[in-house]
Amino acid sequence: MTELEISGEKSEVKPLKILSSKEQINLTKKGKIVIISLPPLNKTEPNQWQRILDDFKTRLQKIDTSWQLGTKVHLQSNDRLLDTRQISELKTIFEQVGLTLDLIITRRRQTAVAASTAGYSVRQETLTSTLIGENETEQNQDLAEPLYLKTTIRSGVEIYHPSTVVVFGDVNPGATIIAKGDVFIWGTLRGIAHAGAMGNRAALIMALRLEPTQLRIAELVARAPDNPHDHNMAEVAYISSEGIKIYSAFNFNRHHDFISAKNYWLKL
Amino acid sequence: MSRVIVITSGKGGVGKTTITANLGTAVAQLGKKVCLIDADFGLRNLDLLLGLEQRVVYTIIDALSGECTLEKAIVKDKRTPGLHLLPAAQNRTKDAITPEQMKEVIEQLSPNFDYIFVDCPAGIEMGFRNAIVAAQEALIVTTPEVAAVRDADRVVGLLESENMKSIRLIVNRLRPEMVQMDEMISVEDIMDLLVIPLIGIVPDDKRIITSSNRGEPLVLSEEESLPGMAIKNIAQRLDGVEVPYLDLMASQDTLFTRIRRFFGFSGK
Numbered sequence: 001m002t003e004l005e006i007s008g009e010k011s012e013v014k015p016l017k018i019l020s021s022k023e024q025i026n027l028t029k030k031g032k033i034v035i036i037s038l039p040p041l042n043k044t045e046p047n048q049w050q051r052i053l054d055d056f057k058t059r060l061q062k063i064d065t066s067w068q069l070g071t072k073v074h075l076q077s078n079d080r081l082l083d084t085r086q087i088s089e090l091k092t093i094f095e096q097v098g099l100t101l102d103l104i105i106t107r108r109r110q111t112a113v114a115a116s117t118a119g120y121s122v123r124q125e126t127l128t129s130t131l132i133g134e135n136e137t138e139q140n141q142d143l144a145e146p147l148y149l150k151t152t153i154r155s156g157v158e159i160y161h162p163s164t165v166v167v168f169g170d171v172n173p174g175a176t177i178i179a180k181g182d183v184f185i186w187g188t189l190r191g192i193a194h195a196g197a198m199g200n201r202a203a204l205i206m207a208l209r210l211e212p213t214q215l216r217i218a219e220l221v222a223r224a225p226d227n228p229h230d231h232n233m234a235e236v237a238y239i240s241s242e243g244i245k246i247y248s249a250f251n252f253n254r255h256h257d258f259i260s261a262k263n264y265w266l267k268l
Numbered sequence: 269m270s271r272v273i274v275i276t277s278g279k280g281g282v283g284k285t286t287i288t289a290n291l292g293t294a295v296a297q298l299g300k301k302v303c304l305i306d307a308d309f310g311l312r313n314l315d316l317l318l319g320l321e322q323r324v325v326y327t328i329i330d331a332l333s334g335e336c337t338l339e340k341a342i343v344k345d346k347r348t349p350g351l352h353l354l355p356a357a358q359n360r361t362k363d364a365i366t367p368e369q370m371k372e373v374i375e376q377l378s379p380n381f382d383y384i385f386v387d388c389p390a391g392i393e394m395g396f397r398n399a400i401v402a403a404q405e406a407l408i409v410t411t412p413e414v415a416a417v418r419d420a421d422r423v424v425g426l427l428e429s430e431n432m433k434s435i436r437l438i439v440n441r442l443r444p445e446m447v448q449m450d451e452m453i454s455v456e457d458i459m460d461l462l463v464i465p466l467i468g469i470v471p472d473d474k475r476i477i478t479s480s481n482r483g484e485p486l487v488l489s490e491e492e493s494l495p496g497m498a499i500k501n502i503a504q505r506l507d508g509v510e511v512p513y514l515d516l517m518a519s520q521d522t523l524f525t526r527i528r529r530f531f532g533f534s535g536k
């Protein structure tokens with residue numbers, strides 16, 4: 001590339017750097033879906049979002065886009081923080097080439113919140129250690145920070161989070177919450193909840209109204225009772241010596257103890 | 269500038285096209301200029317329900333490909349002043365048009381109409397994207413059936429992520445006697461799940477089917493009918509007039525009292 005010159009003097013302006021492949025948005029077809037991954041944050045040039053998008057749009061015109069219209073995209077956003085506006089910008093670009101944004105995979109809690117609030121399925125992976133201690137809003141939050149969602153989780157949405165999930169709203173039939181920790185629903189749970197998804201049998205599922213399609217704790221599965229009792233009482237599901245049981249959430253902790261040696265909750 | 273309203277459901281066969289035809293007619297009867305867009309490519313039948321099949325010469329595809337002007341493709345309904353139809357192509361696949369093209373068409377029509385209603389195909393694929401792309405408002409049609417409500421919930425989630433300005437609910441094919449016998453999901457239960465405002469309840473009525481078969485929307489009929497009134501009320505509510513809800517249970521009550529009297533249990 002030739003150096004830019006302004007009125008004969010050597011310019012201070014650096015020529016526009018072309019994005020290297022590590023700084024670009026990458027697209028790969030994988031079976032019936034398309035995986036699009038965002039480049040890692042560049043600490044020296046944090047504000048190049050628009051450049052990354054423009055670069056992606058240009059490249060999209062050149063690559064083979066012979067997938068079926070409406071093909072699902074799994075967006076791998078890695079360590080990037082995305083807000084709802086950025087998600088919507090990406091969604092629009094995808095749509096122009098016949099792709100439908102379906103799932104957002106992220107390591108950042110704020111991105112998970114933004115994505116699920118916008119109604120997308122979310123899979124949260126644990127934060128990479130390089131980001132811990134970084135001077136950002138998430139600095140003081142440890143890895144196991146709960147995910148707090150203030151929205152209705154509707155049919156077709158799946159939330160995956162490597163810690164506890166708190167929903168202020170309902171979880172509708174057809175929606176799934178998968179948490180490594182506990183699941184707390186400040187509303188009605190009608191969909192599927194999986195607590196302790198990595199095997200933690202002490203994990204709990206609690207809801208103001210527990211009318212789930214299915215409950216899963218660690219490796220156990222319980223389906224909804226055939227005759228759901230009709231009461232307005234917060235309840236908690238836990239692993240007892242006889243499998244998953246449901247108990248009034250009120251004072252549950254006073255009446256139960258988790259016995260690590262046995263790996264279940266014991267009623268006192 | 270027109271209000272662009274998409275009529276959608278997720279599930280097929282719940283009455284989207286029937287409601288588009290009747291509601292469009294009812295809004296035109298209020299003295300508004302209305303254009304109905306059939307966005308169900310490959311399965312067009314809005315023209316049939318309106319009795320306009322014989323008058324369809326060009327379709328939206330011909331207008332887009334420049335084979336005719338947009339004005340030429342639009343069919344005027346002579347029975348209902350103010351009512352117009354932009355037909356879909358029957359022989360093309362549903363991927364024959366992109367969301368951008370749909371948006372362009374609606375933007376061109378917008379200055380000439382008070383209301384544009386878009387009849388959405390079933391599903392949440394490309395056809396759905398086309399139908400919702402230019403709409404600011406959505407009417408969700410569901411029947412009181414588990415599968416229909418589940419799909420409606422999914423669609424509400426998708427529309428919320430598209431930042432749809434207004435999402436309202438129409439419950440179609442309600443059978444009051446079945447609700448009373450606890451054999452059908454009630455409107456309250458549906459609203460409890462979907463948490464969106466209601467704009468109308470249309471009872472199940474065979475006159476809807478016979479009028480559709482004749483190509484004469486029921487709201488055109490001289491004879492008053494409960495479903496006809498229900499749809500006229502939705503038209504008023506859309507236009508900002510507060511109309512009380514019909515007591516669909518009322519006719520049931522009289523039937524029950526009649527039966528009771530017949531058996532001599534009238535009480536008095």
Ligand SMILES: Nc1ncnc2c1ncn2[C@@H]1O[C@H](COP(=O)(O)OP(=O)(O)O)[C@@H](O)[C@H]1O
Nearest residue numbers: 280281282283284285286441471472473476477
């Ligand atoms: N309120 C109603 N009462 C009785 N039949 C109805 C009612 N609404 C719709 N139908 C019938 O249900 C069928 C499907 O309706 P349609 O409008 O084609 O659904 P969609 O467009 O959602 O696929 C049609 O046969 C129609 O006549």
Ligand SMILES: [Mg+2]
Nearest residue numbers: 284285308388
């Ligand atoms: Mg239809």
